[in-house]
Every structure is written in C-alpha cells, then in structure tokens.
Amino acid sequence: MLDDRADPGQTVPEWLIERLVAGDLPADQAAYVRARLAAHGRLHRIQELTLANRETLARYPARSVAAEIERRVAASEISPPAVAVGRAPLWQRIKQGFVERRPNIARTGLAFVGGAVLGWYLKRDLLVLLARPVWLLWPKDGLERPSIQAPSPDSLFHSYLWLAMAFGLVAALPFLLRELWVFAASGVHSHAKKLTARFVASSVAACVASAWYCLRLLPRSFLYLTEFALPAGSKLLVEPTLLLNDYVEFAMRAVLVFGVAAEIPVFVLFLRFAGIVAHQDLVRFFRYFAALALVFAALVMPRDPLSVLLVAVPLAALYGVSVGLAFVIFRRRAG
C-alpha cells in the first residue's frame, strides 16, 4: 500500500496545484507541476482555482475575516493552542517515539559502550589527568610525593569504572545531543532539522571546551580549598587527606557542572533561532528552569543546601543571560 501512490505520472495532487496557484512553489517545481498538469490535460485547474479565489474573497471579505481572526487571537491568549488538542496519550507517544528512534538509541548505546571500553584501557592516564591538581601542587606543600589514599580494596576499581563510564558518556555525547535536538525539534519545520549538524557540533565543542577549561581551573580551586588549613605552628594540626573515591567524585562533578553549564546558551540560542520557541516562551520557562537547576544541583551536590545553591544559582543566572543574549541577537538580525 505504501508504494501504490508513488508514481509521479499519476494525477497531480490538489495540494501541489494549490501551492502553484499561491505562487509558493520554487521555479523548478512549479515548471514540473505545470508539465504534469499539461500532460494530464488539467491546466484549466489553475484558472478554476484563480476564479474560485476571487469568488471566496468576494463572499468573505478580507476585512471582516481579519477582524474575526484578531478577535479569536485576543480570546485565545488565555487558552492553549488548538492544534495541541486531541493528541494520543503521553505513554503511547513516548512508546512510539522510542520505537521510531530505536536505531539511533542503539547507536548511542554502542558509542557509550565503545567509549567506556576505550576509557577502561586509558584508565590510568585518565586518573593522572584528573589528579593533575594533586601532582601539580602537592610538592609545594613540602611533602615528598603526591599521593591519594584508597580507603578500601575496591576503591581503585570503582574509580576506574566511573572514569571509564564518564569517557563512554563523552563518546556518546554527539549522539545524545542529536537525539535531544531531534526530540526538541520534532513536529517543526525542515529548517530546524537542518540545524541539527550545527547544533551537535556547537554543543560538543562548547561542552568539551568547557570541560577542558574546568580541568585547567581545577588546580586553582584545589589550591584555594586546601589553603583553608590552619597555619604551621598553630595548636591544632589539620592535614588534608585525599581519599581516592572522594577526589574522583569531586573532580567529575566539577567537569559535569561545567559541561552542562556550557550547553545552556547553546540550547537557548538554537531553540530561539530555529523558531521552536518564542522569546516569551523562554522567559516564561525561567521558573521551570530554576526548579530543574535545583534538582540537577541536588543530584550532583547532594551534601548540603549551600552547595546546591552554589550550583543552581549560577546555572539559573546563566539561563537568564542566555535568554537576554538571544533577545539582543535576534532583534539585531530582525532589524
């Protein structure tokens, strides 16, 4: 049944004739449709539709129709868009979306597994990279050799496992971001879909650059945090002891927060320029974003409320700045 209508030699669809009469078709497609109409002896249909247009406009004058439309627009400001009415239940849409995206999900999973395996082989290098602040700054404290304590026999194994999985996540990042964009752009126009490659490239670049910057910044933050130790000669000795699991967790959290933060402006700008959301939508979404930022911060910084706020507030502020930036750039482009 799928292919029985696929013969372009069949009658010309009314849809295309309408677009032709409206002057909406590109020149080459218009010529093709005209040729098809001529081949079927239906060129008169163009004239018929033109006449029908005039009759309709005479019967329903533009001024009265426009007034009614504007009245409905004013009334609809308080109601949701009509085209959203009557959709299939949410779980069915999720299920169908999952079935349709199955190959892409499989590709993402494969990239993750491949990355994780590679990460496992590179585990020692990754640990040394992540522990850069320790071996960079530790000698300054006058100690012989930088070291991190492994408090239990499986500490090292767990840390390597986490590092391998984090590397897998980085490998799967382009696929994940692509899925995220396709999900956000579903049901919109082809121009949004054409932005997919640019979105993925920009997001990955922003994320990787941000994570790299975080790794560069880690030594400074490490130095700052360890400088809170009591000065030498004081009555109490406070000696920082670095536990492997805690350190890996701390460093990976920092990289994750930086990576996510870098995605915020990229996502906001692309959503705005693709026309998926209006500026008002972005402004209205701020309260939900603030809630999401709090949830995210609570997940990555579960220790105390202050740490949660220290992560959530800058993320929310970054969202606000991104929305403002999108507004300014969009106005400049439109003007």
Next chain:
Amino acid sequence: MGLPVEKLYESHGPMVLRRCLRLLRNQAQALDAMHDVFVEILRRQELLHDAAPASLLLRTATHVCLNRLRSERRHPEDRDEALLLAIAAEDDGPESQIAARRTLDAAFEVSPASTRVMAVLHYVDRLTLDEVAAEVGLSVSGVRKRLRALQQRLALLEAG
C-alpha cells in the same frame, strides 16, 4: 499584531478554506476552521519565516481539521461515520476506500499529529512519499517508516 492578517488572508485564505472544506465537508465548519488556522499561524508567527507560507498554512489546516474530526469521534452522539469515508473516498474503489478509512481510523487512535498529517497527505491527497517528505521536512525513509508503523498498528488491530 505584527503579521498583516488581511494581506495573508487575501493571498492564501481561499486556499485554506478549500482545504478545510475538503476535509470537513461542511461549509460552516470549514469557515470556522479556516479562522482557527489563521489564529494558529498568528500565535506561532515565528514559524512563518519565509515568503512562501502556503505549505505551512495547508499543513496547519490539515492539523486543525483532523483535530476537529478526532474530537467529533470522541462524542458518539455527534459522530458521522460517513465523514471519514468521504475523506478517504475520492475516486477509488470500495476496497481501497475501506482500507484508506481504516488507516485513518488507526491514525486517529494512536498516532502523533505529524503522522496523521503524513497519512492524509499520502493516502488522501495522493502525494508521493518524496512530496510528503518535502512537505513535512522529514527524510523519505522517515516518512516511510512512520507510515509503515501505522500500517503495522493497523494490522495488529485487524488481527486482534
């Protein structure tokens, strides 16, 4: 308001009205739906980014009309069995009509709005898969996959 409504209606209104009439088969309902189509366009005018809005208007008209038909089907007291058949009918034989109607039925039941529009474009408007893909901004294989999923769902319904 930003968008010149009168101008847009003068250039594309009759086309939208014909589209609504073709799907709803009722002049009063079609006129009402046409107004709603322009309301939708005005509310989402950021989507109207190019100088050739006919495709977007026709797709929006299809969305609005299908939602109306679906809403009617939820209220059996207003149900018009002949309506879907009329949409699916056109010039084909009875078997093809029934098959097309069943496809539309299945589409109304479970499919997302975008698949419903694709089904109407392909089965009712007789656009080729290439043309449907161009209209909805998907790849041909994407459209084929959606319609195939629809038919599989239909086959399951028939088997069950």
